[in-house]
Amino acid sequence: MYVAVKGGEAAIDNAHRLLAEARRGDPAVPELTVAQIREQMALLVDRVMAEGSLYDPDLAALALKQARGDVVEAVFLVRAYRTTLPRFGASNPVDTGAMTVARRVSATFKDLPGGQVLGPTFDYTHRLIDFALAAEGTVEPAAEAEPRADAGTCPRVTDLLAQDGLIELSPPDDGAPVGDLTREPVDYPADRALRLQALARGDEGFVLGLGYSTQRGYGRTHPFVGEIRVGEVAVAFVPEELGFPVPLGRIRLTECQMVNQFKGSGAAPPQFTRGYGLTFGQSERKAMAMALVDRALRAEELGEPVASPAQDQEFVLAHCDSLQATGFVEHLKLPHYVDFQAELELVRRLRAEFFRDSDSMQEAAE
Amino acid sequence: MATSPLQPDPEEIAARQAVMALCADVSRDDLDAALRALEAPAVEDLRPPETGLVMATGRIGGDGRPFNLGEVSVTRAAIRLPDGATGFAYHLGRDRTKARLAATLDALWQDPARRARVEAALEPAARRADANRRQAARRTAATRVEFLTVARGED
Secondary structure, eight states: OOOOOOOOHHHHHHHHHHHHHHHHOOTTSOOOOHHHHHHHSHHHHHHHHHHHTEEOHHHHHHHHHHTTTOHHHHHHHHHHHHTTSOEEEEOOOOOGGGOEEEEEEOSSOSSOTTOEEOOSOOTTOOOOOOGGGGSOOOOOOOOOOOOOTTTTOOOOHHHHHHHTTOBOOOOOOOOOOOOOTTTSOOOSSOOHHHHHHHHHTSOHHHHHHHHHHHHTTTTOOOOEEEEEEEEEEEEEEOOTTTOSOEEEEEEEEEEEEEEEEEEOOSSSOOEEEEEEEEEESSOHHHHHHHHHHHHHTTTTTTTOOOOSGGGOHHHHHHHOOHHHHHHHHHGGGSOOHHHHHHHHHHHHHHHHHHHHHHHHHHHHHO | OOOOSOOOOHHHHHHHHHHHHHHHHSOHHHHHHHHHHHTOOOOEEEEEEEEEEEEEEEEGGGTSSEEEEEEEEEEEEEEEOTTSOEEEEEEESSOHHHHHHHHHHHHHHHSHHHHHHHHHHHHHHHHHHHHHHHHHHHHHHTTEEOOOOOOOOOO
16 A cells, blocks of 8 residues: 655655756757657657557657657656547547558458558568668658559458458447447456457557467467558548538558458358457557457457457456556555555564564474 | 538538548648638637547447547637638647638638638648649559569479
């Protein structure tokens, strides 16, 4: 139990002044601007938006600057900020099928309507440090080519499979209210929509580790990447005073459709099953890991044994949030003097009893 | 002329949404330039510009039941022109000035007598946005890949 302490005001003030100086670093080195972070640390900004669960690149970049690049601290700042704002409502569901695709790859089909485009990717780079980047320089302009006639229409790979009944359909929109874990604490069992919300804002490292564990045999799901797409989608919202969807602008998302081991029964023909990942910004690792864990968490629904951590929804959902995790781990460093005093007293008393007993046993033996 | 915020005509709504989408896509400077070209009258706030949140939703599997993906920051503005016409804007981000400019353009656009001039004033920004989109599409197209499966040598 934590008991409040008093005092230390001057030391705390000075520590924060020291923090400000440490944040700035060597004053001889030019200060980073928020725009520089937003533009040049874009994937880090995306991660803060995803785990902060707030799409606002400038705010995420500012949070990173304030947090000295500490992702979890930046997530904390973004989450705290959002609590100060009113909520106008919920958007219409975004249509990822209408995404303006900046990258789209499939590991299941090489020929796809709309084609595969690599976009800006680290894939196939040699992962050799590029010392030329240590010097300032100009960048060679990106190559351009005339888009093919079909480039504008990219049906989802899962839609193509679904046409032949080879893959299960997505759960239909029954118009039921959608649970929101920022409004109501999670009750277990949590439905798939709530699980996806938790995973979308879950810590990338934790979700990645869980996804990896399913590949290594802890809840195996035999996954193929049906498709990954990265790009912009329009977001629209219906304000009460207008009564029609108002376009808010466009946001960048990453979507992963995982195609998983099939199942069938005497009553139903065999079909592939699905795992789904969707994140703010460009983050294939997160979207893929999310899709793996989403599928693993469907074990019970699909009649599979629930035996591994990634299949245990309470384990996954209660521990995937970086802010909750850091809060409880890091609170241990705050003063626990009263608590510890009680424990100290107890250990002292038990030790005294131990030595008294062993003394008396020794005396008895003699 | 008082404009009802509820426009019953679907074509009218689609055209208004297109202008709203354009205003959301372009920069604050673009909107400022358009309003200066229009010599827009001074406006009064129906309610002060305000930043808040909209919960962005996705669909399970891309096409199934909705789920809450995460929030987006949104700034809204509502204004009234001296003639009583009202305009609204909801934009991603936290730029209150930009939302107010867009709300003013929304009010002006709803007046049939001003519509053509509003669209003409936004034309340069629309052209730039379109050129940027085309260039992005051309850059993406240059990374289109044709994977070949290589037959495994058995002989």
